[in-house]
Structure formats: structure tokens, C-alpha cells
Amino acid sequence: MTKKILIMEKAIELFSKNGVESTSIQDITNACGISKGAFYLSFKSKDDLLVEITNYFIKKIIAKQNEILNDSIPKENKITLFFFHSFKLLEDHYSFISMCMRENFQPMNNEVIKKIKELNSILDQSLLTIIQQTFGEKAEHFKYDLLLVVRGLLISYTEFITTRPQKYNLEHLANSLAEKVNIIVEYSNLHFVTEQMWNLIGSSNFDELISKEHILSLLEPLDGHYKENPLIDESIQLLIDEMKKENPRLAILTGLVSNLQKYEEFSLIVFLIKQYAANIQTVSIE
Structure with a gap:
């Protein structure tokens, strides 16, 4: 375990127990058994640490979304897996997530706020893709309503679980919620949210995330950092060139x-490039 990961994991433990505001850098270094100087070699400040913790969770969440979006996953399993992985993340990091919800934690760090907004935009697009892969034309006319339904179920049941802590059967929960979504798809005739209404808030932000400029801004700092793994190193270099x-x-x-x-x-990076590539394919078909 690297020192940076150790600091992050101990910080998450302390934030979960005492809250973010009440946890000092000294508390974190004491828990890690390191000096403040060693902390500042890894992170510039507590705010910088919060940004990295946000990145830590973002990568975990999006890694699972990438798995679900893979064509090898049967379409009838995708919504169930979406719910299961979402609640599994909650189970694995229950103390930290419940603390954030309990204290209604509102980060003041602008970089953290920006990353959370980006994550929400990415998750919305990912969920739209899952809905399209799962239901196709059947849900096309009300896919935005369905997205809000799925997101609403996720938020409501997350709140239920965090206020009633115990061991839950996550497979049963995921199957139960997927069944509800399937019933809505089967019997819905009306829709409220149109594409025009949705794009008033969401489209431009996501378009920026999958722009060549933004993707390159994520790739270029990685160039030359993975020389111990030639496959990764060369793939990053070639992606930048392409x-x-x-x-x-x-x-x-x-x-x-x-x-x-x-x-x-x-x-x-994988998610954004795949979305960028999907856009290229759509444009070429049109």
C-alpha cells in the first residue's frame, strides 16, 4: 500500500467517524503514524485530499458503470446490476456515505463541487445508455422520465438503508427494484420530460466532458508515467496522438x-472515450 492510499483510507475512516470538518490533518497523520511533512509530500492540503477522495469514489463508480455498459452483459441484467453495484458501494463504504447524508455534507472546495457535478452528468448519461441498451425503442419516448424514476428509486432506498442500518440482501433489493422499472416500461403510455427540457440543464455539460480537449487534458498528464507497464504506456501515448x-x-x-x-x-477516461467514439459512430451513420 502506497503512502498516498494509506492517507486516503485513514482519512475516510476518520471522516466517517468524526465528520470532515472535525477531522484535522494532525488527526489523519496520527492515525497513519506519519509526520505532517510526509502528509504534505502527498497532498497540498485537506482540500486537496478531499479532491483525491472524490476521485477515488468516482473511479470506483464509473468502473462499475463500464462493466454494465459492456456488450457482453445480457440486456435483461443491466438495470438489476446497476442497482446491485450502487447499493454494494453503499454497503462497502456505509459509514462514510451515511455520514455525508446524515450531516448533509456540502463541500466548499470548488474542485470537489465541480467533480461531483461532472460525476452526476456522467452517471445520467450512463444510465440513459443502460436504459437504451435494455429497453430500446420501447422506452425511447419516455427515457428521461424513466431515468428520473430509476434515480429516484436509488436515492429513496439509499436513504431508507442509511437510516435503518442492518445487513440487507442486495440481490433481492436489486431484483425488486428492477421489477418495478420493468413494470413501468411495460405499462407506461404518457411521458412528461422531453429531450428539449432535459437538455436545458444536462447536455452542454456532458458535451464538454466528451470533447477532444477535455479528454486530452486527462490523458496528457499520464504520458510517461507508466513506463513499468509498456502496454499502458504505449496505449496512452497512441491515444494522445490519435x-x-x-x-x-x-x-x-x-x-x-x-x-x-x-x-x-x-x-x-475509458468511459469518456467510449462515449466520444459512440458520437463519432452516430454522426457517421447520419
Whole structure:
């Protein structure tokens, strides 16, 4: 375990127990058995630590979304897996997540706020893709309503679980919620949220996230950092070269990103490049 990961894990433990505001850097270094100087070699400040913890959870969440979006997953299992992995994350990090909900934690760090907004945009797009993969044309006219239904179920049951702590059968919970979603799809005739209404808030932000400029801003700092793993190192270099072209090639992007997708630390980059590639394909078809 690296020192940076040790600090993050101990910080999460302390934040879970005492809250973010009440936990000092000294508390964290004492728990780690390191000096403050050692802390500042890894993180510039507690705010910087919070940004990295946010990244830690974002990568975990998106890694699971990437698994669900994979074509090898049967479409009838995707919604169930979405619920299961969401509640499994809650179970694995119950103390920290319940603390955030209990204290209605509102981060003041602008970088954390920005990353949380980006994550929400990514999760909405991921869930839309899962809905489209699962139900196809059957849910096309009310996919945004369905997205809000799924998200509402997730939030409501998360609140239920965090206020009634015990061991839950997550498979049964996921199957139960997926059944409810399937019933809605089967019998819904009316919809409220239109694509135009949805895009008033969400589309431009996500378009920025899957832009060549943003993807390159994530890739370029990684160039040369993985020389101990030539496959990763060369894949990153080639992805940078390809993304700098006026018209990046779909087959090249797809092949290169497949070399990174099994590593959780690249989950965000993998998701964004796949979405970028999907847009290229859609435009070329049109």
C-alpha cells in the first residue's frame, strides 16, 4: 500500500467517524503514524485530499458503470446490476456515505463541487445508455422520465438503508427494484420530460466532458508515467496522438481503450472515450 492510499483510507475512516470538518490533518497523520511533512509530500492540503477522495469514489463508480455498459452483459441484467453495484458501494463504504447524508455534507472546495457535478452528468448519461441498451425503442419516448424514476428509486432506498442500518440482501433489493422499472416500461403510455427540457440543464455539460480537449487534458498528464507497464504506456501515448488528429479513427480508439478498461484508475477516461467514439459512430451513420 502506497503512502498516498494509506492517507486516503485513514482519512475516510476518520471522516466517517468524526465528520470532515472535525477531522484535522494532525488527526489523519496520527492515525497513519506519519509526520505532517510526509502528509504534505502527498497532498497540498485537506482540500486537496478531499479532491483525491472524490476521485477515488468516482473511479470506483464509473468502473462499475463500464462493466454494465459492456456488450457482453445480457440486456435483461443491466438495470438489476446497476442497482446491485450502487447499493454494494453503499454497503462497502456505509459509514462514510451515511455520514455525508446524515450531516448533509456540502463541500466548499470548488474542485470537489465541480467533480461531483461532472460525476452526476456522467452517471445520467450512463444510465440513459443502460436504459437504451435494455429497453430500446420501447422506452425511447419516455427515457428521461424513466431515468428520473430509476434515480429516484436509488436515492429513496439509499436513504431508507442509511437510516435503518442492518445487513440487507442486495440481490433481492436489486431484483425488486428492477421489477418495478420493468413494470413501468411495460405499462407506461404518457411521458412528461422531453429531450428539449432535459437538455436545458444536462447536455452542454456532458458535451464538454466528451470533447477532444477535455479528454486530452486527462490523458496528457499520464504520458510517461507508466513506463513499468509498456502496454499502458504505449496505449496512452497512441491515444494522445490519435485524439490530436482532426478526425480520430473509431477502430483505433476502441482498440487502444480496451487495453486500459480493466484498470479502475482509468475508468473515467475509458468511459469518456467510449462515449466520444459512440458520437463519432452516430454522426457517421447520419
